Structure formats: structure tokens, C-alpha cells
Amino acid sequence: MDAGECSTSKPPQPSAASPSSPTVWARLVPADSACPTVEVAEDDSVVCSLVAPPCGGEEVAWCEIRRNAGDASSATIRNLSSDAIIVDGRIVEQECVDIKPGSEIVSGPQKEGHLIYTFEITEAEDHEKKNVKIVLDIENAKCSICLNLWHDVVTVAPCLHNFCNGCFSEWLRRSSSNSRDKSQSAACPQCRTTVQSVGRNHFLHNIEEAILQAFSSLQRSDEEIALLESYASVKSNMVLGQQKNQSRKRRFSRSSDDTDNSDLPCPQCRNEFGGFRCSPGSVHLQCSGCGGMMPARSNISIPQKCLGCDKAFCGAYWYSQGVSSSHCNLICNQDTLKSIYQRHISALPDTIHGGNPYEKDITERCIQQSGKTLQVVISEWISKFDNMEIDRSRLQLNNVDAITSRTYICNHCYSKFVDFLLYWFRVSLPQNLLPRDAAERESCWYGFMCRTQHHRPDHAKKLNHVCRPTRGNQP
Numbered sequence: 001m002d003a004g005e006c007s008t009s010k011p012p013q014p015s016a017a018s019p020s021s022p023t024v025w026a027r028l029v030p031a032d033s034a035c036p037t038v039e040v041a042e043d044d045s046v047v048c049s050l051v052a053p054p055c056g057g058e059e060v061a062w063c064e065i066r067r068n069a070g071d072a073s074s075a076t077i078r079n080l081s082s083d084a085i086i087v088d089g090r091i092v093e094q095e096c097v098d099i100k101p102g103s104e105i106v107s108g109p110q111k112e113g114h115l116i117y118t119f120e121i122t123e124a125e126d127h128e129k130k131n132v133k134i135v136l137d138i139e140n141a142k143c144s145i146c147l148n149l150w151h152d153v154v155t156v157a158p159c160l161h162n163f164c165n166g167c168f169s170e171w172l173r174r175s176s177s178n179s180r181d182k183s184q185s186a187a188c189p190q191c192r193t194t195v196q197s198v199g200r201n202h203f204l205h206n207i208e209e210a211i212l213q214a215f216s217s218l219q220r221s222d223e224e225i226a227l228l229e230s231y232a233s234v235k236s237n238m239v240l241g242q243q244k245n246q247s248r249k250r251r252f253s254r255s256s257d258d259t260d261n262s263d264l265p266c267p268q269c270r271n272e273f274g275g276f277r278c279s280p281g282s283v284h285l286q287c288s289g290c291g292g293m294m295p296a297r298s299n300i301s302i303p304q305k306c307l308g309c310d311k312a313f314c315g316a317y318w319y320s321q322g323v324s325s326s327h328c329n330l331i332c333n334q335d336t337l338k339s340i341y342q343r344h345i346s347a348l349p350d351t352i353h354g355g356n357p358y359e360k361d362i363t364e365r366c367i368q369q370s371g372k373t374l375q376v377v378i379s380e381w382i383s384k385f386d387n388m389e390i391d392r393s394r395l396q397l398n399n400v401d402a403i404t405s406r407t408y409i410c411n412h413c414y415s416k417f418v419d420f421l422l423y424w425f426r427v428s429l430p431q432n433l434l435p436r437d438a439a440e441r442e443s444c445w446y447g448f449m450c451r452t453q454h455h456r457p458d459h460a461k462k463l464n465h466v467c468r469p470t471r472g473n474q475p
Contacts, residue, residue, distance in 0.1 A: 025067060028117035035115060040065050050115055051107035062107055069455055074100045084109040098452055141211060143167050144190045147412050149218045150208050154234045155201040159193040162204060166228030189291035199237035216454040217355025266293040267323055274321035287314035289332040306337060308397035308413030313337035341405040343414060345375055352419040356453050358461045362438045363422055366429060381421040395420045426466040443467040
């Protein structure tokens with residue numbers, strides 16, 4: 001902005017087709033109707049306007065407003081004046097704070113003698129946002145093999161299910177290595193349909209990137225990405241071989257009464273394991289880890305479903321029946337479903353504290369200063385959890401009141417459980433036991449629910465986010 005120019009001045013009107021027309025996306029509406037409305041354009045985030053009523057007031061650059069990349073309905077404001085301003089009742093010196101439509105902004109350190117503005121997003125911007133809004137359940141954008149957000153997504157035909165390139169490539173390699181006929185097509189890990197072709201899906205890849213921009217906590221670690229990419233073998237569309245003489249490739253004997261069944265839904269449909277064999281019409285469960293099938297049995301002590309997400313996982317069941325990968329291609333590792341007390345943890349998951357790396361680093365240092373290992377800290381808080389000493393309302397799992405240290409849960413739910421315990425570990429620490437740089441931070445109004453921390457590293461580092469929201473007097 002040139003000297004003397006302000007956002008309320010009226011430049012020459014360009015033609016409708018002019019590409020240089022500034023896009024006004026927000027405005028500050030003064031409480032004093034005698035003062036002009038201040039428009040905020042895309043190409044100029046500095047607000048230059050009146051800060052005092054017209055009598056004696058002057059136009060100065062006093063704040064900067066920028067739209068949040070991950071949330072078009074909110075923004076941040078930074079004080080540029082030599083004095084403080086007030087944002088939603090909070091005195092702001094030089095720091096950045098979040099604002100949203102309806103936020104009250106006072107252009108000085110007190111209301112008397114200064115203009116009071118209300119922040120609004122323009123109707124045109126709201127209209128555009130509604131036109132391009134896509135509602136997507138993130139659970140539908142996850143690979144059913146690794147249960148994480150797709151990475152370099154590929155789509156298989158004809159069933160059109162989607163997987164990580166690395167996950168499906170490894171699945172294809174294992175299926176081929178365990179088959180006598182190397183040209184045999186693999187079965188879809190999700191629905192068991194014979195896969196005829198597979199290719200990279202560039203449209204879904206763009207959606208994958210958009211999700212990561214909005215929810216950076218879903219981003220995998222560099223090590224996980226490197227491992228997935230080392231497995232990835234789908235570079236372009238691939239046509240897979242057709243299955244031939246399928247009955248000759250089965251590892252299980254066939255009886256004369258089931259020759260019409262072209263698939264083997266589970267090992268116990270053809271053989272007896274652990275004194276049990278599936279009867280005709282037996283109900284089966286599909287494993288959420290590998291896509292294989294197992295009989296649904298309620299009369300056994302080994303759980304078949306994760307109590308945290310209610311999804312089925314086959315590893316623990318098959319190993320209890322004495323079935324291993326040498327008997328069948330489609331069996332999960334038994335570690336995919338284990339009781340909480342049987343699990344051991346040596347490193348903090350990248351997803352803890354909403355994926356905020358600064359909070360993760362502080363928690364690591366707090367554990368190191370305590371002189372205890374991570375496993376010891378987790379075990380102590382598991383005991384508190386069992387003794388009902390912790391408020392469970394923030395635990396993002398199903399059946400929270402029924403979960404104990406003996407509960408079987410999957411790896412994904414265990415990471416959520418560890419995140420929950422470490423949240424309480426942090427909020428329960430006395431201030432003097434926090435590292436100095438962490439103890440000096442103020443708490444974010446939005447606490448662990450803050451979305452800005454996912455796309456603003458300076459905000460994530462400056463404020464404490466391991467705390468309850470206080471915005472709007474939430475408990």
C-alpha cells in the first residue's frame with residue numbers, strides 16, 4: 001500500500017473483465033454508522049482506517065488481517081499500532097489472535113475514544129465457499145489395509161476400492177509369492193473381488209492433499225512415508241492376470257458337498273482348527289486389517305472386535321486357533337488386536353496432542369525430566385484410568401465406560417488411548433515441572449480443539465494447546 005492510501009479510499013473502477021480487480025473477502029463494520037466500512041482485500045491484508053470517531057480522527061495502518069488457509073470462515077489479526085487493541089474483550093499487544101465472523105475489535109486499548117468494529121466475511125465470499133464446498137467423511141478417505149489416510153492413492157477395478165500405493169503393492173507381492181501361479185490376480189483386500197487392474201488415482205490424490213492441508217495431524221511421519229514409497233510398485237495402470245483353475249491352487253481340501261462355492265471365505269470353512277469348523281450358513285466377520293474372513297463366535301474368550309472402534313480384526317483369533325500365515329494368505333499379525341496391558345510403547349506416536357510437534361516435544365522432555373521411561377508413565381496412568389480417577393469424556397473411542405486395561409483394542413485405537421493418557425499427564429503436571437519455555441506460554445482459548453495450530457507453526461509454538469477450551473466460557 002502506497003503512502004496515504006487506505007482500504008477505505010475509492011480507486012478508479014476497473015472494467016468487469018479486468019484481472020486486476022481486488023477480491024474483497026472481509027470487512028470491518030463500525031459501530032458508529034457515521035464512519036465508513038473497512039474492506040479487506042486478498043492482495044492487501046493491512047487495514048488502514050479511522051481508529052477514532054470522525055471528529056479529529058485520522059486514517060492509519062493499525063492492524064493486519066489474514067484469512068486462515070485451512071478454515072475460510074476464520075482469520076487472524078495482528079496489532080500493528082504503537083498501542084494495544086482489544087479483540088473480543090482481550091487486550092492484544094503485538095501477537096496474532098484468531099477472529100471469526102462477529103468478533104468485536106476495538107482499535108485502541110479502551111473502548112472510549114476509539115472506534116469499535118465488527119468483523120464480517122463478505123456475502124460474495126460466503127457464496128463462493130458454498131459453491132465449492134465438498135462434504136467428505138475422512139473415514140471414507142482411509143486405506144483399509146493400514147487404516148490411515150491414503151498416501152499416493154491407487155484404485156482397483158472392477159470394485160473401485162482405494163488403497164495406499166505402498167500398501168496395495170505389498171499386498172500384491174505377498175499374494176503373488178504365496179500363490180503357485182504367479183500370474184494369478186489378487187483379491188481386493190476390502191471386498192475379496194478378483195482385481196483385474198489397478199492404477200494411480202490423480203483426482204483422489206488431490207483430495208488427499210487437500211485433507212492434509214486442513215488436518216495436518218493426519219500427516220504420517222517421514223519414516224512411514226519412506227517405507228510406503230519403497231513398497232510402491234504401481235507407476236501406471238496395470239492389468240493383472242486372470243485366475244485360472246482356481247480349485248487347483250487352494251491350500252485346503254474340498255469336500256464333495258461344497259464344489260459350487262468358488263471362494264474360501266475363511267480357513268475354517270474347509271478345515272477344522274481348534275476343534276471348530278464352520279457349518280453351512282455360519283455368520284462371518286471381515287477383518288478390517290487384511291480383508292480376510294473369520295467365523296463370528298460369541299462363545300470364545302478371545303475377542304474378535306476392537307472395543308474402541310467396533311471393527312473386526314482376525315490376528316488374535318487365528319493365532320488362538322493355531323492358524324498361522326503358513327496355512328492361509330490372509331491372516332493379520334496377532335499384534336493388530338491386543339489387550340492394553342499386553343502392549344509396550346517405546347516412542348511417542350506422531351499423532352499425540354493433535355499432531356502438534358511442539359507439544360509432543362514438550363511432553364517428551366517432561367517424561368525425560370521425570371526420570372521414568374515412557375512405558376512406566378503410561379502404566380501409571382493406565383492404573384489411574386482403571387481406578388476411574390480420570391474424566392473419560394475426552395477419550396475419542398466407543399464404549400469408553402467399558403474399557404479397562406484388559407480390553408482388546410486395535411493399534412489405531414491404542415494410539416488414541418495413549419494420546420488421551422498423555423493429555424492428562426501434561427495437564428496434571430505442576431507448573432514448576434514444565435520446561436521453562438513451556439511454562440511461560442499462555443493457554444490458547446480453543447485449547448486442544450484449536451484448528452489454527454495445524455497450519456500456523458508460530459501459533460502452535462507460542463501458545464499452550466494441551467488444555468481445555470476456554471473460549472465462550474466452556475468448562
